[in-house]
Amino acid sequence: MDFAWSDQQRELLDAVGRFAREQLDYDVIENDRKATFSHEAWKKCGEFGIQGLLVPTEYGGLGQDPLTTVAVLERLGYACKDNGLLFSINAHMWTAVSPLVNNGTEAQKQKFLPGLCNGTLIGGNAMSEPNSGSDAFALATTATKQGDKYILNGSKIFITNGPVADVLVVFANVDKSRGADGVTAFLVEKGMPGFDPSHKIEKMGVRTSPMSEVFFENCEVPAENLLGKEGGGAFLFTRSLTWERGCILASAVGSMQRLLEKCIRYANERKQGGQSIGKFQQVATKIVEMKLRVESARHMLYHFGWVAGHRKAVYLEAAMTKLHIADAWVKCAEDAIQIHGGYGYMTEYEVERELRDAIGAKLYSGTSEIQRNIIASLIGL
Amino acid sequence: MPAKNLILIEHDRRQIKRPSLHAITAARQLGGDYALLLLGQGLDELAQSLVGYGASTIFVADDPALAEPLADRYAKVIADAFRKSAASALIGTSSTFSKDVLPRAAALLDVPMLTDVIAIEEYEGSLSYRRPISAGSMLATVQLSSERRVLTIRAAAFGAPASDPAVSLVEKLTIDAASLPNGMKFISREERVSDRPDLTEARVVIGGGRPLKDKETFDRLVGGLADLLGGAIGATRAAVDTGLAPNDFQIGQTGKVIAPELYIALGISGAIQHLAGIKDSRVIVAINKDPDAPIFQMATYGLVGDLHQLVPQLIEAVRNA
Amino acid sequence: MTQPIAKILVPFKSVPDPYEAAAPGGTGATAKSVINPFDEIAIEEALRIRERGEASEIVGLTIGAPAVDEQVRAALAMGVDRAIRIDDARALDPYAVARILRTVVEKEAPQMVLMGKQAVDDDSNQVGQMLAGLLGWPQATFVSRIEFLEDRICARCTRETDAGLEVVDITLPAVITTDLRLNEPRYVSLPGLMKARKKPIEVLTCAQLGVQVEPQTTTISTARPPKRSAGTRVESVEELVAKLKEEAKVL
Numbered sequence: 001m002d003f004a005w006s007d008q009q010r011e012l013l014d015a016v017g018r019f020a021r022e023q024l025d026y027d028v029i030e031n032d033r034k035a036t037f038s039h040e041a042w043k044k045c046g047e048f049g050i051q052g053l054l055v056p057t058e059y060g061g062l063g064q065d066p067l068t069t070v071a072v073l074e075r076l077g078y079a080c081k082d083n084g085l086l087f088s089i090n091a092h093m094w095t096a097v098s099p100l101v102n103n104g105t106e107a108q109k110q111k112f113l114p115g116l117c118n119g120t121l122i123g124g125n126a127m128s129e130p131n132s133g134s135d136a137f138a139l140a141t142t143a144t145k146q147g148d149k150y151i152l153n154g155s156k157i158f159i160t161n162g163p164v165a166d167v168l169v170v171f172a173n174v175d176k177s178r179g180a181d182g183v184t185a186f187l188v189e190k191g192m193p194g195f196d197p198s199h200k201i202e203k204m205g206v207r208t209s210p211m212s213e214v215f216f217e218n219c220e221v222p223a224e225n226l227l228g229k230e231g232g233g234a235f236l237f238t239r240s241l242t243w244e245r246g247c248i249l250a251s252a253v254g255s256m257q258r259l260l261e262k263c264i265r266y267a268n269e270r271k272q273g274g275q276s277i278g279k280f281q282q283v284a285t286k287i288v289e290m291k292l293r294v295e296s297a298r299h300m301l302y303h304f305g306w307v308a309g310h311r312k313a314v315y316l317e318a319a320m321t322k323l324h325i326a327d328a329w330v331k332c333a334e335d336a337i338q339i340h341g342g343y344g345y346m347t348e349y350e351v352e353r354e355l356r357d358a359i360g361a362k363l364y365s366g367t368s369e370i371q372r373n374i375i376a377s378l379i380g381l
Numbered sequence: 382m383p384a385k386n387l388i389l390i391e392h393d394r395r396q397i398k399r400p401s402l403h404a405i406t407a408a409r410q411l412g413g414d415y416a417l418l419l420l421g422q423g424l425d426e427l428a429q430s431l432v433g434y435g436a437s438t439i440f441v442a443d444d445p446a447l448a449e450p451l452a453d454r455y456a457k458v459i460a461d462a463f464r465k466s467a468a469s470a471l472i473g474t475s476s477t478f479s480k481d482v483l484p485r486a487a488a489l490l491d492v493p494m495l496t497d498v499i500a501i502e503e504y505e506g507s508l509s510y511r512r513p514i515s516a517g518s519m520l521a522t523v524q525l526s527s528e529r530r531v532l533t534i535r536a537a538a539f540g541a542p543a544s545d546p547a548v549s550l551v552e553k554l555t556i557d558a559a560s561l562p563n564g565m566k567f568i569s570r571e572e573r574v575s576d577r578p579d580l581t582e583a584r585v586v587i588g589g590g591r592p593l594k595d596k597e598t599f600d601r602l603v604g605g606l607a608d609l610l611g612g613a614i615g616a617t618r619a620a621v622d623t624g625l626a627p628n629d630f631q632i633g634q635t636g637k638v639i640a641p642e643l644y645i646a647l648g649i650s651g652a653i654q655h656l657a658g659i660k661d662s663r664v665i666v667a668i669n670k671d672p673d674a675p676i677f678q679m680a681t682y683g684l685v686g687d688l689h690q691l692v693p694q695l696i697e698a699v700r701n702a
Numbered sequence: 703m704t705q706p707i708a709k710i711l712v713p714f715k716s717v718p719d720p721y722e723a724a725a726p727g728g729t730g731a732t733a734k735s736v737i738n739p740f741d742e743i744a745i746e747e748a749l750r751i752r753e754r755g756e757a758s759e760i761v762g763l764t765i766g767a768p769a770v771d772e773q774v775r776a777a778l779a780m781g782v783d784r785a786i787r788i789d790d791a792r793a794l795d796p797y798a799v800a801r802i803l804r805t806v807v808e809k810e811a812p813q814m815v816l817m818g819k820q821a822v823d824d825d826s827n828q829v830g831q832m833l834a835g836l837l838g839w840p841q842a843t844f845v846s847r848i849e850f851l852e853d854r855i856c857a858r859c860t861r862e863t864d865a866g867l868e869v870v871d872i873t874l875p876a877v878i879t880t881d882l883r884l885n886e887p888r889y890v891s892l893p894g895l896m897k898a899r900k901k902p903i904e905v906l907t908c909a910q911l912g913v914q915v916e917p918q919t920t921t922i923s924t925a926r927p928p929k930r931s932a933g934t935r936v937e938s939v940e941e942l943v944a945k946l947k948e949e950a951k952v953l
Contacts, residue, residue: 008899011772014734015779015890021721022889049892062892072892269673393865451870452831452841477863481843484796484828488835493797493918496826509922515723515823519924526918564840564876568858568869581864585952610953622883628846628862634825635882637864643952653724660930664950666942681933681950684942694939702943702953 009068013075019048020079028082028208032353035200035207037164041085046119050076050089055101059113066243067305070250074301077254081350083357084208086251091160091209092116094244096123096169099185103228103236108187112167124161125169126188126214127237129154134370137180137234141216143172148223150174150186152194152216158364162197162212166190170216171233183233187225194219205356244365246304246318249325252361253301256294256332259354263287263339277339286335293328300324316378323371326361333358385413387466388436389459389473389483392419392427400536400581401474405434407534408472409542410501411508416440417549418462420455422448428551435545438552440466446558449567450478456485457561462554463490475533475638487531494531495523497638499538516634517657536581537640537661573627578613580630585612586641588632588659591619592648592670592688599625602692603647609699615639617655632658648688651676668692704854706756707874710748711812713763713803714741714777716770717823737773740818742780744880746887747848748816749781756850757814759783763806765799767791771903778898779890786810786904788911795919796824800832805913806906807837812875814857819844819879830879840872844881 005013023044031038045051053069055061064072077086097116100109100123115121132138141154152172159168168188175182188195199213228236267278267287277283304321308314333355337344344351362368386408391401408415416438417431424443431439442458459482463471471486473479475497487494500511504524510532514521580586587610589603599620607614616626618633632639634654640661647668649655656679659665667680668688677683684691715738722732737745748760762777762785764770774785788802807815815834820827834841842848842859849858851871861868862881872878908914936942947953 007772011775011895012892014772015776015892015895018736019889019891047891048889053892057896062896452834452843456831456835477844477861480827481831481841484831485835485841487797487828488800488832493795494826494828494832495919496828504922513927514825514924515718516720516825517927518723520927521924522922524920524922526920562838562840564873565842566871568871570865570869571867572865618882627866628883629864629866634822635820643946643950660927664946664952665930665933666946677935678932679930682942682945683933683935684937684939685935691939695942698939698943699953702947 005071009071012068013071016072016075017079020076024080024082029347029350031082031208032084035202037088037208037210038082038085041082042088042122043119045089046117051092051097051119052117054093055097055113055117059109060117061113066247066308067302070247070301070305073247073250074254074298077251078257079254082208083251083255083354084206087206088161088209090248090251092123094248095125095240096167098243099125099169099227099236099240102239103185107224108227112187115166121166122161122164123167123169124159124165125171126156126159126162127171128156128158130157134367136237137183139171139173139183141172142176143174143184143186145174150221150223150226152186152188152219152221154216156214158201158211159197159214160209160211162214163200163210165197168197168214169227171237174230178231180234181231183237184230185227185233185236186221187227188219188221189225192219192221203360205353205358205360241365242315242318243308245322245371246308246314248365249322249329249361250301252325252329252358253294253297255354256297256329259332259336260287260290260294262351263290263336266340283339286339290332290335293332297325297328316375319371319374319378322365323368323375326368329358329361330355385468386411386415386470386472387463387468388415388417389471389479390417390419390431391474391476391478392421394421397427397430398476399541401476402434402542403536403539404472404474404534405436405542406539407498407501407532408470411470416466416468418442418459420447420450420458432549432551433544433546434542434549435547436549438466438550440552440554442554442556444556444558446556446561450482451565451567452481452485453562453565455482456489458554458556459483459486460489469529471531473533474536479533483531483533490529490531492529492531493525493527495525496533498532498534513657516654517660518653535638537638577607578611580613580615580632580637581639583613583641585610585643586615586639587612588615588617588644588646588649589620589625590617590647590649591623591625593620593625596625602688605696606645606692606699609696617649617652634658646676646680647692649676650674651679704852706758707813707854709759709761709810709812710751710757710814710816711761711763711807711810712741712744712748712782713815713817714738714745714773715821716764716766716773717821720822735770735773737776738818738821740820740822740880740882742887743882743884744816744818745777745780745782746885747880749888750885756854761786761810761812763803764788765790765794765802774903775895775898776890778901779894780888781894784902784904786906789905789907793917793921795917796826796828797832798915798917800829800836801915802908802911802913803829803833804836805911807833809911814874815877817879819881830877834877837877840876841878842870842872842876843879845878846881846883848878848884
């Protein structure tokens with residue numbers, strides 16, 4: 001097993017690190033306080049090539065494999081402190097871009113992918129509803145065919161990128177009597193009549209990633225915006241969700257690495273009782289365990305990236321990767337606060353924000369409880 | 382009269398630039414006779430002022446074609462003078478002038494060159510030169526395998542030469558203006574006339590960083606303190622980039638290297654490139670709001686706090702001291 | 703209607719990454735290499751000149767072992783059209799470099815050589831000037847602005863000198879060395895890196911160029927400069943002034 005990056009991969013990673021260090025070095029404290037999304041940073045990432053990593057080159061993407069993609073996202077997470085921006089980019093990539101690549105018609109791909117790749121368009125998806133989170137396919141949102149249009153009615157909640165999205169992959173049921181087999185995906189574009197994504201939701205963490213409740217009131221969606229086929233939504237969603245689970249925390253591994261280095265620096269510089277606190281076993285142990293968590297998270301991430309490029313059924317790996325990285329991130333962030341003591345509690349030191357950002361990882365793309373259920377059933381329990 | 386070393390002296394058409402005389406100290410260390418070389422137009426008085434430094438000859442290249450320091454012309458004249466003098470070392474003090482013309486002269490003479498020499502020593506029977514590399518974070522000791530060589534030396538590392546009453550002959554070089562290159566034309570120079578001392582010669586230098594926010598504040602605080610102490614003003618690259626100060630105030634790896642008695646750094650964090658330009662100052666004072674700023678590792682006295690409040694206080698305190 | 707100048711040659715050097723080397727708590731050394739920051743500025747300027755329609759082809763040039771191809775690809779990724787690497791892994795001094803570059807200039811016949819004023823590892827600031835001397839071309843060093851005059855026979859260059867700013871006109875072909883404030887280089891983008899893989903890198907040896915040079919500088923040793931020890935913290939302006947007066951005796 002060759003664990004080395006190829007020259008080409010190394011060049012990509014170096015370029016990403018430098019780009020993020022020089023171009024994404026803005027004040028996150030203020031943006032986090034005000035829950036401000038940086039359109040400028042989004043565009044820069046698009047021009048740089050992030051959003052299009054996995055998209056075939058004929059649609060304006062870079063045609064990279066999943067392993068290289070997650071490694072790039074990890075490096076981005078390391079060099080850019082704005083976890084919210086990265087969360088928005090990931091949501092865009094896995095929940096909107098990937099489904100389009102896998103299920104879009106030629107016309108849809110030509111229309112949306114170039115802009116979704118180069119930073120001019122923002123995407124997302126809308127599945128969760130006020131009464132259906134973990135029970136994903138129990139949708140109340142309906143889509144009724146009328147001539148050459150579908151009329152959507154209902155509401156969605158916890159829609160990442162909702163307030164700023166140019167296009168959302170919306171899941172609605174065309175025939176409730178068919179249950180999950182009626183779930184269908186639609187491309188709903190900003191400005192379509194009856195589509196209201198403006199009800200912002202304020203969050204605990206990843207606050208620079210905009211989120212909203214989205215309402216459909218006799219929303220008219222042209223038939224050519226049907227993504228995949230009628231009743232194909234559940235399959236489409238499951239497939240995109242699997243990739244989402246495996247990859248969405250790639251940047252978190254980078255964030256953890258950054259946190260680890262910050263803790264090591266602090267433990268060496270901070271002196272109490274005449275010596276560095278890093279010499280105290282209770283502090284050292286926390287950091288050592290942080291290191292182990294970062295390494296194991298990274299290895300699971302890379303393994304998932306490799307496996308996703310080599311076979312189709314990756315449900316088990318996706319669930320394990322998501323569960324492990326989410327738990328690792330929260331624990332790393334918690335320990336980082338403890339190590340920094342009072343300074344860890346201060347906004348200015350940017351340690352407490354990591355914990356607020358990390359906690360969401362146990363909730364989105366399937367809660368940690370759901371991941372455990374999936375793993376249990378897939379390993380034969 | 383053959384001299385072992387030929388020294389390029391710099392002037393600004395009004396006066397000799399005193400740091401360029403420090404190359405004489407280096408030449409004296411190398412041993413042997415040394416001659417001085419002056420280029421320009423209307424140089425009689427300037428040439429006379431060089432008598433008294435013990436040079437065997439003062440070569441003067443005085444011609445309207447040399448009124449401005451165009452590198453293609455100057456390098457040719459310097460190379461010709463070097464050949465004529467039969468010297469083995471061509472030395473100048475590091476400055477944008479010498480760095481512009483001396484490497485070109487070296488190429489015309491087919492000899493190697495060393496920049497920013499700070500010490501000349503002996504190594505296994507021949508000379509070795511010490512010079513800073515990587516923004517001064519390391520010092521390299523090097524040797525040259527060529528008998529003939531070109532060097533620029535750091536003024537602060539060699540000190541001003543003591544006067545020497547030995548007789549210096551002034552020799553005017555014949556300049557064939559028609560044979561000089563014609564590919565460069567001087568258009569203009571933007572020079573500020575200032576009452577303040579030259580940055581590289583001042584006893585006291587006050588340096589300002591980007592936290593000074595705007596030109597008005599920079600001039601008021603940095604300038605105010607400088608004027609009170611009779612000092613010069615310097616700036617970090619970041620401050621120059623944001624327009625707080627002009628480029629010739631820049632101190633650092635690619636700006637000016639200074640070694641004053643007293644350097645006061647206001648709002649300067651101490652990037653390695655800046656420290657490269659100040660670390661030979663005798664006393665360094667740093668005022669910065671960040672207690673972890675690298676400059677405090679090097680400062681003789683460090684004061685943590687907001688410069689916008691502390692500097693006016695400092696100005697008052699110095700005034701009353 | 704004036705033609706754009708046909709070719710700009712941009713020599714660049716692969717150097718240890720100054721950002722990584724300066725990382726706090728590190729040893730000051732790094733295995734990571736990048737394009738010398740001043741040369742990056744030169745590449746950027748050449749690209750901008752081409753984007754304005756004032757030049758046709760930008761050719762990158764470096765000297766080094768195969769490992770520096772990473773920096774060559776970075777230059778191609780920024781937008782350089784093609785690149786040449788002289789395969790020579792020796793530690794060369796500036797005059798040896800200038801003599802090798804001269805043979806490439808004679809082969810490629812560009813209208814302009816644009817390069818950084820100094821390499822941040824060696825800080826010699828000699829190669830551009832030496833190259834100009836060997837070629838007998840005009841030079842403009844430490845340039846912070848380049849403007850072509852009407853017929854592009856001439857470049858008006860603003861130079862940063864100890865005294866301030868100076869403006870000179872130089873006839874082409876010429877050698878120009880860049881200073882910090884000339885521009886801010888674009889970053890290498892991933893699409894740029896992808897495109898770069900299709901651009902040609904020509905590898906030549908000194909033997910093929912017909913040039914044989916030996917460096918005349920040998921480095922005997924390198925050492926950290928004596929560390930200036932940290933002094934003391936003062937708590938107030940009054941304390942500072944008192945110490946400057948009584949202790950340091952500098953006021």
